[in-house]
Amino acid sequence: MARKSPSLLFVFLAILLVSALSEASPVWKRKTAVGGWQSIDNPKDPQVVEIANFAVTEHNKEASTALAFEAVVKGEKQVVAGTNYRLVIAAKDGSATSSKQYQAVVWDKPLQKFRKLVSFEEIKG
Numbered sequence: 496m497a498r499k500s501p502s503l504l505f506v507f508l509a510i511l512l513v514s515a516l517s518e519a520s521p522v523w524k525r526k527t528a529v530g531g532w533q534s535i536d537n538p539k540d541p542q543v544v545e546i547a548n549f550a551v552t553e554h555n556k557e558a559s560t561a562l563a564f565e566a567v568v569k570g571e572k573q574v575v576a577g578t579n580y581r582l583v584i585a586a587k588d589g590s591a592t593s594s595k596q597y598q599a600v601v602w603d604k605p606l607q608k609f610r611k612l613v614s615f616e617e618i619k620g
Contacts, residue, residue: 538567550599553612577604
């Protein structure tokens with residue numbers, strides 16, 4: 496007995512179902528684009544704090560300043576050839592009574608034992 500091929504309606508419904516599932520299912524969706532910045536959930540994570548301390552120390556060397564690290568306010572990371580960290584850091588300058596906020600970008604490649612301060616700027620306002 497010869498088998499009949501599926502009707503065009505069945506094929507259309509199957510394609511529609513697969514399309515709907517791929518759009519609705521979180522398994523198929525990405526939170527961010529590949530290579531995009533992702534929020535750091537815990538700015539007190541020891542690795543994040545270590546990166547922030549490195550940023551302040553390197554900035555002090557490069558700019559001949561005496562900033563003292565206080566805390567990571569918030570941050571984002573981006574997976575590239577290693578990881579870029581974009582952090583908002585609270586730090587005091589010398590004997591100042593209040594801290595200022597700075598944005599630092601650090602490129603970290605732990606497997607190669609490489610870490611570089613890319614930028615460090617005071618956040619005005």
